[in-house]
Amino acid sequence: MKLNNFSTFLRGGLVCLGIIFSFNDLAVAQEVVVFSGRKEALIKPVLDLFKEKTGIDVVLKAGDSAALGQQIIQEASNPSADIFIAKESGSLEYLRLKGVFEPYVSDATAKIPERFKAGDGTWIGVCGRSRAVIYNKGLIALEDVPKTLEDLTREQYKGKIAAVNASNESFIAWVSALRIYFDDTYVRNFLKKLKANEIHLLSDSHTDVRKAVGRGEYPLGLINHYYYHLQREETDPAVTNVGIVYLDQGPNDRGEIVNVSGAAIIKGAKHLKQAQQFIDFLASPQAQQLFAESNFEYPLVSGVNTHPQVLESLNCSQASALDCLHVMEVNLDRFGELLESTTDMLDEVDWH
């Protein structure tokens, strides 16, 4: 423990400084650097499978999409990332408009439907998710759960709904979608009404929302659909008594918003070949299957089935949930240009 020799001390310091500056050059050829806005736990199985199949090492930085996006923009002249993975299309579109992505089209990416990828081949959707309402069956009966967007603002749900704050990407995209479908005044009023209805904004994470509803702290929560299924996977039976409702599903209703989580290659990527392999892998049936199985998301490639539990929750007899769900018609590629004004609007209504 004792370090009496001062020169050892100094020498150690110098060696460390030496290492630090050589650290960045230790790049191995067989690797791909992935920046993921998706949480580490939700992307890890796929990365592991990729490594196993190709032998290519995945160097991961998991964080918030906007922070990673900032870094990609700043490093545009000398990028450290090869791949960017985002939770939803808004961040991808925002960065596409900044010109930091490298287009890539292949047989594999061609299998992704047009509406779930960028027209210029810069990014692909990897898996789909829709907004939904999770409810605690012990606290509220199915017939009392809100069925439409407007229901959420009703007096009877005052103080009973949990949601995420303005730092959550999926939520921002949801608000952007509403702005496209309605207009800004309507959406601003809607958000204000929700605030007046004492909606509880727990944090920036839907996991907190699903856990709070599962535990019985709140009867209702606004989530992405797969959080309901993740809650059902909890090992403790006391917290799995939850149900899911998709809003606006009547034959003439406007439907739920479906968004995609996607990926793109960074312009000037140091490991371009590996990055392309990675994108092909994400679009492959195997990876799609894994997203569907381990995270209950909607696979986008035909031939890969949605998880049976997801289909069951939708009363769906088709192979793909997207064929059963009534989807709100908005263009995903408008989310990018709206991103900043949406966050401004959320700040204005104090969505914190």
Added chain:
Amino acid sequence: MIKKGLDIIRALPSFLTVVVMTVPILCVFSFAMGVDGQLWQRLWATRIPALFTSSFLLVAIVTCTTLVLGGILAYLVERTDLPLRRWLKPLLVTPLITPCYIIAICYVNFFGINGLGEKFFYALGWEITLPAIYGFWGTVFVLTFGTYPYVYTIVSSSLHQLDPHLTEAARCLGVSRWARFCGLILPMLLPAFSAGAILVTMYVLSDYGVVSMLRYPTFVNAIYEQISGRYNYSTAAALSMVLIAVTVLLVLAQGMLTKKKYYASVHMRTKGIVLHRLGWLKIPSLFFVAGVLVFGLLLPIGILIFWFMQSLHLSALHRIWAMSWTELAHSGFNSIFISSLAATAAVVLALPLAYASVRRPESLVGRVYFFLSQSGIALPGVLIALGLSLIFSRTVPALNFSVFALFLAFLVHFFAQALQTSQAGLRQVSPKFEESARLLGFSPIRSFWLVTRPLFTPALMTAWILVFLSSMRELPASLLLRPAGFDPLTVKIWNAASEGFYEQAAAPALLVVILSLPLIFVIIKSQGKYTPSPESN
């Protein structure tokens, strides 16, 4: 003339150090100046008043609770006939081994409906409803148990050194016990209390982990959300500027409160202390101390161990997310690597500044340097990360989000710890030794090396360990500045726990605790010697 030139060259390292320490803050400031008026208006109308109240309230209450708790514990251990007090005395410092945010992670899951606590009591046959810990009082609870040791250690060592003859004299003069306590002991302990209060205030004001885990909005997590969730740093910089102002005000206010009086006793005698007999209070007091140890140490560690055991047999679905041993070792190495780097650099850089401040206290430049280079400790890691990020993005983007940026953040943030400790250590080495060496014809550097250095090395070790420990537990700057593939342990803990995978967070959290354990005891042992005296703050 030549001498003057030499002086400038000699002052250069110190000057550079000061520049490195202050530039990040200045950068945040200048960026905030450029924020447009409309944004300021909106922030003042929506966020700032609420954040101001919530941050200020939290700091005020936690400072009060820690002063009371730390003071009572110090008194019980030092001045009463509490049973087992010899054992309890060092044990009461041990909550420091668990970083506060880890305590918060444990309690989030322990308290609340269907939490671990309810299940535990249910297994014992009691059906109890435990309230959730989120919000203000939960945050106060966790921060109090996590930070009272700062107050406790300083106050108890001060009580330990308090001359019993003074109280004895007062007693002979017929002063009642209560009046003796209020009129004599409390004022003499005031410097110790205020030193503890400053440490707690700084800690609470810069805390990110606990307030985010417990969903209590303060400036720090509002700023963090802006940095990580927006493509524009304007709001972050504006809020940062307000936070800097709040910090400066608080530090000044506390300085004013405590500058007035300072007592010292020439004789330091600990013999002849009359212990306060607790009588019937003995058992309740013992329960009280035990309760503090349970909530501050045993329960969180127990929960971590419980999760760790569970993580060894997770279901297949969860196993795929679990952390492997190689990954754990890898991030453990990252943590140790970056922390020792920061610690080494901090000690090396602190040396000339500390030396100048002790040997040439009259130099104004030296004093200004000394003050400026300490600014990092008063400011949250979030702000330092923001400042560095702003600088690098405008100058050398390749260095932004690198190991080097992270290293620099730790260095700036914790430099003051190295500086204060080495200064306190140097004070104890009499300049006479060195002067004798000079008289014998040795050069200044050689006489420092031969005479002062050996006496001074233990203090440097303490300084090194302090910076190492702080760096290893730092959370927000690590989250913001790390490069891809370089996750320290804290990031692993946070990424798992913030998504609710508590079992996966247990292994890295326990590793942090285990690595902290021996180092903290080294520090406690040297506590009396090298903690900065309140006047040097």
